[in-house]
Amino acid sequence: MEESGSFYQRDRAWHPPPLTPQYKTSLLRSPRKALLSLENTISEMTGPLFGHDLIGKLDNDLIQNYAKTGEAIGPRINVYGRVIDENGRGVPDTLVEIWQANAGGRYRHKKEGYTAPLDPNFGGCGRTITDSAGRYWFRTVRPGPYPWPNRVNDWRPAHIHFSIFGHAFAQRLVTQMYFEGDPMIWQCPIATGIPDRAALQQLVAALDRNNSTHMDSLAYKFDIVLRGRRSTPFENRKEGN
Amino acid sequence: MVQRLDQLKETPSQTAGPYIHIGATPNHSGISGVYRQDLGRTMVARAAKGERITIVGHVLDGAGEPLKDALIEIWQADAAGLYNSPQERRGKADPNFAGFGRQPTDEKTGEYRFETIKPGPVPFVDGAPMAPHITFWIIARGVNVGLHTRMYFSDEAAANAKCPVLSRLEHRERAKSLIARRSEKDGKVVYRFDIRLQGEDETVFFDV
Numbered sequence: 012m013e014e015s016g017s018f019y020q021r022d023r024a025w026h027p028p029p030l031t032p033q034y035k036t037s038l039l040r041s042p043r044k045a046l047l048s049l050e051n052t053i054s055e056m057t058g059p060l061f062g063h064d065l066i067g068k069l070d071n072d073l074i075q076n077y078a079k080t081g082e083a084i085g086p087r088i089n090v091y092g093r094v095i096d097e098n099g100r101g102v103p104d105t106l107v108e109i110w111q112a113n114a115g116g117r118y119r120h121k122k123e124g125y126t127a128p129l130d131p132n133f134g135g136c137g138r139t140i141t142d143s144a145g146r147y148w149f150r151t152v153r154p155g156p157y158p159w160p161n162r163v164n165d166w167r168p169a170h171i172h173f174s175i176f177g178h179a180f181a182q183r184l185v186t187q188m189y190f191e192g193d194p195m196i197w198q199c200p201i202a203t204g205i206p207d208r209a210a211l212q213q214l215v216a217a218l219d220r221n222n223s224t225h226m227d228s229l230a231y232k233f234d235i236v237l238r239g240r241r242s243t244p245f246e247n248r249k250e251g252n
Numbered sequence: 253m254v255q256r257l258d259q260l261k262e263t264p265s266q267t268a269g270p271y272i273h274i275g276a277t278p279n280h281s282g283i284s285g286v287y288r289q290d291l292g293r294t295m296v297a298r299a300a301k302g303e304r305i306t307i308v309g310h311v312l313d314g315a316g317e318p319l320k321d322a323l324i325e326i327w328q329a330d331a332a333g334l335y336n337s338p339q340e341r342r343g344k345a346d347p348n349f350a351g352f353g354r355q356p357t358d359e360k361t362g363e364y365r366f367e368t369i370k371p372g373p374v375p376f377v378d379g380a381p382m383a384p385h386i387t388f389w390i391i392a393r394g395v396n397v398g399l400h401t402r403m404y405f406s407d408e409a410a411a412n413a414k415c416p417v418l419s420r421l422e423h424r425e426r427a428k429s430l431i432a433r434r435s436e437k438d439g440k441v442v443y444r445f446d447i448r449l450q451g452e453d454e455t456v457f458f459d460v
Contacts (some may be wrong), residue, residue: 015341016314019259020442020459021262022261022262022460023460025261025262025264026262026264026265026397027264027265027266027396028396029395029397031396034267034394034396035312036393036394037267037394037395037396038314038394038406039313039314039315039317039394039449040313040314040319040392040393040394040395040449040450041394041395041396041449041450042399042449042450042454042455042457043450043454044426044456044457045422046457046458046459047417047420047456047457047459048458048459048460049417049420049458049459050377051374051377051460052374052375052376052377052382052417053335053340053374054327054335054374054382054387054402055298055340055341055384055400055460056296056339057327057335057337057340058327058337058339058352059327059336059337059350059351060337061291065289065291067253067286067288069286070286070287076286077283077285077286079263082442089263093362093438095260096260097259097260097261097262097289098258098259098260099258106368108275108276108291109275110271110272110274110275111456112278117272118271118372119282119283120270120274120281121276121282121459122270122271122321123271123440131405134274134278134285134286135271135274135275135283135286136274136275136278136286138287138289152422172266172268172269172271172272172275173382174268174275174276178338179337179339180327180337180387180400180460181460183325183389183398184262184263184265185259185265185266185267185268185272185398186263186264186265186268187266187269188267189362201269201294202266203267205264205266208280210261210264213264214263214264214266225339235263236260236261236262236263237262237263238262247378248377248379249375249377249378249379
């Protein structure tokens with residue numbers, strides 16, 4: 012079916028609000044005025060397409076894509092899932108980028124202040140493009156939790172950052188994936204900035220022993236839902252727009 | 253009971269955090285050898301049609317301090333007003349212009365910079381032209397949901413005055429926050445576009 016309808020409105024109550032005071036940086040970085048609501052124009056209904064030739068052979072394998080003297084250290088995991096839209100349809104050929112701390116919870120970044128060591132064989136970035144059904148796979152190490160300067164004893168739960176393009180700029184999304192069973196999710200000022208518990212649960216990847224790799228890696232399944240499109244033919248929209 | 257709509261909920265957003273550049277611009281952040289080039293770094297090939305422009309500016313927080321850890325993405329039409337996207341059905345866009353750009357704000361000064369071309373006008377949903385504009389998307393530590401806005405051009409006063417999107421602003425005064433100021437120096441065209449996250453002159457952000 013051809014994709015042409017405009018996108019379902021974003022449910023802002025399902026997302027964290029701009030101002031979440033327990034996450035201190037949001038205080039000075041949160042807009043306070045009402046957003047200007049706009050029905051989708053061609054500027055939001057189009058978006059860049061990145062070809063599969065962009066992706067190098069090891070781009071989705073973080074255990075190997077920065078390996079210098081050996082492979083990255085840590086519990087090995089497969090992270091896989093589908094990018095779908097709110098109508099449940101797969102979103103094929105879309106770029107998915109991830110970044111994360113190493114197994115000790117340390118980022119390869121000069122502004123990082125945590126004492127845990129760098130892993131010389133772990134860079135922390137990966138990317139892939141979904142297949143014709145919207146599926147994606149990454150192989151990486153499970154990132155560690157880490158302390159961060161917010162309140163004195165705040166630690167981030169283990170997480171992987173995700174960036175997804177979709178087929179239109181209106182679908183652009185950046186989020187974080189958490190791990191099943193981690194009690195720190197529910198103590199985290201960033202994660203709990205999402206007001207609805209069911210919404211936050213949508214960010215918790217499920218442990219999937221069935222898709223683990225024998226004697227190599229555990230698997231976590233993380234499906235990502237992007238905004239869906241209207242499918243009725245009745246729109247106040249001129250041909251071609 | 254009624255029938256179920258069978259619609260899923262969008263995955264909720266989370267902040268990009270302080271280390272966004274590891275994922276988005278790894279070469280820039282010192283992680284080399286993984287990707288050949290950072291995505292969206294170059295938008296314009298030599299043969300691209302249109303006026304070459306530079307866009308510079310800062311993203312300012314509520315205290316007026318520039319963000320030094322933000323990432324900006326832009327998305328725009330080519331010089332003829334066509335998007336380089338499979339969703340573009342009005343014609344074929346200039347193959348020498350990507351339309352998509354991605355740049356970090358400088359870690360010392362907070363300045364961002366895009367080398368691009370001036371886009372042509374594109375139509376609103378009713379077919380009337382919108383004034384030429386570039387979509388901006390800003391993510392950073394402390395920003396819980398990516399911020400969507402538009403940059404318009406100071407030298408398009410007549411088109412801006414008629415733009416169906418700008419005219420929707422209840423407080424017309426706020427349209428100024430969306431208009432980049434043009435200057436020319438040594439034959440180079442530079443637009444300055446500062447984005448204010450908070451305060452009296454808060455930039456207009458969009459719910460699209």
